[in-house]
Amino acid sequence: MIEATNLHRSYRIGKKSIEVLHGIELHIARGERVFLCGPSGAGKTTLLYTLAGLERPEQGAVNIDGTDLYSLGPKKQAAFRNAKIGYIFQNYLLLPELTALENVLVPGAIGGRDASEAAMAALTRVGLADRAEHLPAELSGGEQQRVAIARALVNHPPVLFADEPTGNLDSRNSAEVMELLLGLAAESDTTVVVVTHDEQLATRGDRKLVIKDGSITDGSAVKSPA
Numbered sequence: 001m002i003e004a005t006n007l008h009r010s011y012r013i014g015k016k017s018i019e020v021l022h023g024i025e026l027h028i029a030r031g032e033r034v035f036l037c038g039p040s041g042a043g044k045t046t047l048l049y050t051l052a053g054l055e056r057p058e059q060g061a062v063n064i065d066g067t068d069l070y071s072l073g074p075k076k077q078a079a080f081r082n083a084k085i086g087y088i089f090q091n092y093l094l095l096p097e098l099t100a101l102e103n104v105l106v107p108g109a110i111g112g113r114d115a116s117e118a119a120m121a122a123l124t125r126v127g128l129a130d131r132a133e134h135l136p137a138e139l140s141g142g143e144q145q146r147v148a149i150a151r152a153l154v155n156h157p158p159v160l161f162a163d164e165p166t167g168n169l170d171s172r173n174s175a176e177v178m179e180l181l182l183g184l185a186a187e188s189d190t191t192v193v194v195v196t197h198d199e200q201l202a203t204r205g206d207r208k209l210v211i212k213d214g215s216i217t218d219g220s221a222v223k224s225p226a
Helices: 044-051 074-084 100-110 116-125 141-153 171-187
Strands: 002-013 016-028 033-037 059-064 085-088 159-163 191-195 207-212 215-221
Touching: 002 044, 016 044, 016 215, 033 044, 044 059, 044 159, 044 191, 074 085, 085 141, 100 116, 100 141, 116 141, 141 159, 141 171, 159 171, 171 191
Parallel strands: 033 191, 033 207, 085 159, 159 191
Antiparallel strands: 002 016, 002 059, 207 215
16 A cells, blocks of 8 residues: 655755655555654654655655655645545644634545535544534644544545654543544554554554664564454
Protein backbone atom coordinates (compact mmCIF):
# COMPACT_ATOMS: atom_id res chain seq x y z
CA MET A 1 0.00 0.00 0.00
CA ILE A 2 2.83 2.44 0.86
CA GLU A 3 6.31 2.34 -0.61
CA ALA A 4 8.98 4.97 0.02
CA THR A 5 12.26 4.85 -1.86
CA ASN A 6 15.46 6.72 -0.98
CA LEU A 7 13.71 9.65 0.72
CA HIS A 8 15.89 12.66 1.53
CA ARG A 9 14.73 15.89 3.17
CA SER A 10 16.79 18.67 4.74
CA TYR A 11 16.27 22.12 6.22
CA ARG A 12 18.47 25.17 6.31
CA ILE A 13 19.14 26.87 9.63
CA GLY A 14 21.15 29.96 8.82
CA LYS A 15 24.02 28.77 6.65
CA LYS A 16 23.82 25.23 7.94
CA SER A 17 21.89 22.44 6.20
CA ILE A 18 20.39 19.76 8.47
CA GLU A 19 19.42 16.50 6.80
CA VAL A 20 16.25 15.23 8.47
CA LEU A 21 15.53 12.21 6.26
CA HIS A 22 18.55 10.25 5.13
CA GLY A 23 17.66 7.79 2.36
CA ILE A 24 14.55 6.30 3.99
CA GLU A 25 13.33 3.01 2.51
CA LEU A 26 9.91 1.86 3.68
CA HIS A 27 7.32 -0.74 2.65
CA ILE A 28 3.95 -1.00 4.39
CA ALA A 29 1.38 -3.62 3.44
CA ARG A 30 -2.33 -3.00 2.89
CA GLY A 31 -4.16 -3.04 6.20
CA GLU A 32 -0.95 -2.99 8.26
CA ARG A 33 -0.73 -0.90 11.43
CA VAL A 34 2.74 0.60 11.80
CA PHE A 35 4.01 2.79 14.64
CA LEU A 36 6.97 5.15 14.13
CA CYS A 37 8.98 5.74 17.30
CA GLY A 38 12.18 7.57 18.13
CA PRO A 39 13.57 10.61 19.99
CA SER A 40 12.44 14.18 19.34
CA GLY A 41 14.06 15.58 16.22
CA ALA A 42 14.64 12.14 14.71
CA GLY A 43 12.51 12.93 11.65
CA LYS A 44 9.26 11.13 12.51
CA THR A 45 6.87 13.95 11.68
CA THR A 46 8.87 14.98 8.60
CA LEU A 47 8.63 11.39 7.35
CA LEU A 48 4.88 11.32 8.00
CA TYR A 49 4.38 14.62 6.17
CA THR A 50 6.45 13.33 3.25
CA LEU A 51 4.53 10.05 3.03
CA ALA A 52 1.23 11.95 3.09
CA GLY A 53 2.14 14.38 0.32
CA LEU A 54 2.31 17.37 2.64
CA GLU A 55 6.06 17.95 2.24
CA ARG A 56 7.94 17.18 -0.98
CA PRO A 57 11.22 15.28 -0.58
CA GLU A 58 14.36 16.64 -2.19
CA GLN A 59 15.08 13.16 -3.49
CA GLY A 60 13.21 9.88 -3.64
CA ALA A 61 9.67 8.70 -4.35
CA VAL A 62 6.48 7.82 -2.48
CA ASN A 63 4.04 5.34 -3.99
CA ILE A 64 0.59 4.95 -2.42
CA ASP A 65 -1.90 2.38 -3.66
CA GLY A 66 -0.10 2.16 -6.99
CA THR A 67 0.26 5.92 -7.56
CA ASP A 68 3.55 7.83 -7.59
CA LEU A 69 2.46 10.67 -5.33
CA TYR A 70 5.06 13.24 -6.31
CA SER A 71 4.68 12.65 -10.04
CA LEU A 72 1.23 14.27 -9.84
CA GLY A 73 0.64 17.96 -10.46
CA PRO A 74 -0.60 20.08 -7.53
CA LYS A 75 -4.34 19.76 -8.33
CA LYS A 76 -4.21 16.02 -9.01
CA GLN A 77 -2.11 15.46 -5.90
CA ALA A 78 -4.60 17.39 -3.76
CA ALA A 79 -7.49 15.37 -5.22
CA PHE A 80 -5.58 12.14 -4.58
CA ARG A 81 -4.91 13.07 -0.95
CA ASN A 82 -8.55 13.99 -0.44
CA ALA A 83 -9.75 10.64 -1.78
CA LYS A 84 -7.04 8.29 -0.52
CA ILE A 85 -5.45 9.75 2.62
CA GLY A 86 -6.75 10.67 6.06
CA TYR A 87 -4.49 12.70 8.37
CA ILE A 88 -4.78 13.29 12.12
CA PHE A 89 -2.68 16.17 13.44
CA GLN A 90 -1.23 16.28 16.95
CA ASN A 91 -2.92 19.59 17.77
CA TYR A 92 -6.25 18.55 16.18
CA LEU A 93 -6.24 21.57 13.78
CA LEU A 94 -10.01 21.94 13.95
CA LEU A 95 -11.37 25.16 12.47
CA PRO A 96 -12.45 27.14 15.57
CA GLU A 97 -15.37 28.92 13.89
CA LEU A 98 -16.95 25.65 12.70
CA THR A 99 -19.00 23.19 14.74
CA ALA A 100 -17.86 19.61 15.21
CA LEU A 101 -20.16 18.49 12.40
CA GLU A 102 -18.98 21.26 10.07
CA ASN A 103 -15.34 20.34 10.73
CA VAL A 104 -16.05 16.74 9.75
CA LEU A 105 -17.81 17.96 6.61
CA VAL A 106 -14.70 19.76 5.34
CA PRO A 107 -13.04 16.85 3.44
CA GLY A 108 -16.28 16.11 1.60
CA ALA A 109 -16.75 19.77 0.72
CA ILE A 110 -13.20 19.97 -0.62
CA GLY A 111 -13.91 16.95 -2.80
CA GLY A 112 -17.18 18.46 -4.05
CA ARG A 113 -19.37 15.87 -2.34
CA ASP A 114 -22.43 16.19 -0.12
CA ALA A 115 -21.08 14.37 2.93
CA SER A 116 -23.78 15.40 5.43
CA GLU A 117 -24.93 11.86 6.18
CA ALA A 118 -21.40 10.47 6.21
CA ALA A 119 -20.20 13.24 8.55
CA MET A 120 -22.99 12.63 11.03
CA ALA A 121 -22.38 8.90 10.83
CA ALA A 122 -18.67 9.47 11.50
CA LEU A 123 -19.44 11.59 14.57
CA THR A 124 -21.83 8.91 15.79
CA ARG A 125 -19.12 6.26 15.41
CA VAL A 126 -16.73 8.27 17.61
CA GLY A 127 -19.48 8.81 20.21
CA LEU A 128 -20.08 12.51 19.59
CA ALA A 129 -23.48 12.66 17.90
CA ASP A 130 -24.80 14.76 20.79
CA ARG A 131 -21.92 17.24 20.43
CA ALA A 132 -22.32 17.83 16.69
CA GLU A 133 -23.33 21.49 17.05
CA HIS A 134 -20.62 22.41 19.55
CA LEU A 135 -17.61 24.52 18.64
CA PRO A 136 -14.11 23.12 19.33
CA ALA A 137 -13.68 25.51 22.28
CA GLU A 138 -16.69 23.85 23.89
CA LEU A 139 -15.16 20.37 23.63
CA SER A 140 -12.57 18.64 25.80
CA GLY A 141 -9.20 17.61 24.36
CA GLY A 142 -10.34 14.02 24.01
CA GLU A 143 -13.53 15.12 22.25
CA GLN A 144 -11.59 17.36 19.87
CA GLN A 145 -9.33 14.46 18.95
CA ARG A 146 -12.39 12.29 18.31
CA VAL A 147 -13.70 14.95 15.93
CA ALA A 148 -10.31 14.95 14.20
CA ILE A 149 -10.51 11.16 13.83
CA ALA A 150 -14.02 11.42 12.38
CA ARG A 151 -12.82 14.08 9.93
CA ALA A 152 -9.86 11.94 8.84
CA LEU A 153 -12.04 8.89 8.22
CA VAL A 154 -15.18 10.50 6.76
CA ASN A 155 -14.08 9.86 3.15
CA HIS A 156 -13.20 6.23 4.00
CA PRO A 157 -9.56 6.62 2.88
CA PRO A 158 -7.49 3.46 2.43
CA VAL A 159 -4.55 5.11 4.25
CA LEU A 160 -4.58 6.95 7.58
CA PHE A 161 -1.63 8.90 9.01
CA ALA A 162 -1.68 10.07 12.64
CA ASP A 163 0.94 12.37 14.19
CA GLU A 164 1.07 11.90 17.97
CA PRO A 165 -2.73 11.49 18.13
CA THR A 166 -2.61 11.07 21.91
CA GLY A 167 0.23 13.52 22.62
CA ASN A 168 -2.02 16.10 24.29
CA LEU A 169 -4.20 13.65 26.21
CA ASP A 170 -4.00 12.06 29.65
CA SER A 171 -3.40 8.32 29.95
CA ARG A 172 -7.09 7.38 30.15
CA ASN A 173 -8.06 9.43 27.12
CA SER A 174 -4.95 8.25 25.27
CA ALA A 175 -5.95 4.61 25.65
CA GLU A 176 -9.55 5.33 24.63
CA VAL A 177 -8.60 7.37 21.57
CA MET A 178 -6.08 4.80 20.34
CA GLU A 179 -8.56 1.99 20.87
CA LEU A 180 -11.12 3.95 18.87
CA LEU A 181 -8.72 4.88 16.08
CA LEU A 182 -7.41 1.35 15.56
CA GLY A 183 -10.87 -0.17 15.91
CA LEU A 184 -12.41 2.07 13.26
CA ALA A 185 -9.45 1.51 10.93
CA ALA A 186 -9.72 -2.26 11.34
CA GLU A 187 -13.39 -2.19 10.31
CA SER A 188 -12.45 -0.98 6.82
CA ASP A 189 -8.98 -2.61 6.58
CA THR A 190 -7.38 0.84 6.56
CA THR A 191 -3.59 1.03 6.48
CA VAL A 192 -2.46 3.03 9.53
CA VAL A 193 0.85 4.80 10.22
CA VAL A 194 1.16 6.44 13.65
CA VAL A 195 3.92 8.60 15.08
CA THR A 196 4.20 8.26 18.86
CA HIS A 197 6.63 8.74 21.74
CA ASP A 198 4.62 6.23 23.80
CA GLU A 199 6.33 2.84 23.65
CA GLN A 200 3.31 1.18 25.26
CA LEU A 201 0.95 2.48 22.58
CA ALA A 202 3.38 1.29 19.93
CA THR A 203 2.74 -2.30 21.01
CA ARG A 204 -0.82 -1.94 19.69
CA GLY A 205 0.34 -2.14 16.08
CA ASP A 206 1.58 -4.92 13.82
CA ARG A 207 5.05 -3.42 13.53
CA LYS A 208 7.19 -0.81 15.27
CA LEU A 209 9.83 1.17 13.38
CA VAL A 210 12.47 3.16 15.24
CA ILE A 211 13.79 6.32 13.57
CA LYS A 212 17.04 7.93 14.65
CA ASP A 213 19.05 10.64 12.90
CA GLY A 214 16.80 10.52 9.86
CA SER A 215 17.16 6.77 9.26
CA ILE A 216 15.11 3.73 10.21
CA THR A 217 17.45 1.93 12.58
CA ASP A 218 15.17 -0.86 13.73
CA GLY A 219 11.97 -2.55 12.69
CA SER A 220 10.23 -5.26 14.65
CA ALA A 221 6.92 -7.08 14.62
CA VAL A 222 4.84 -6.70 17.74
CA LYS A 223 2.06 -8.89 18.99
CA SER A 224 -1.29 -7.16 18.54
CA PRO A 225 -3.80 -7.51 21.34
CA ALA A 226 -6.54 -10.11 20.89
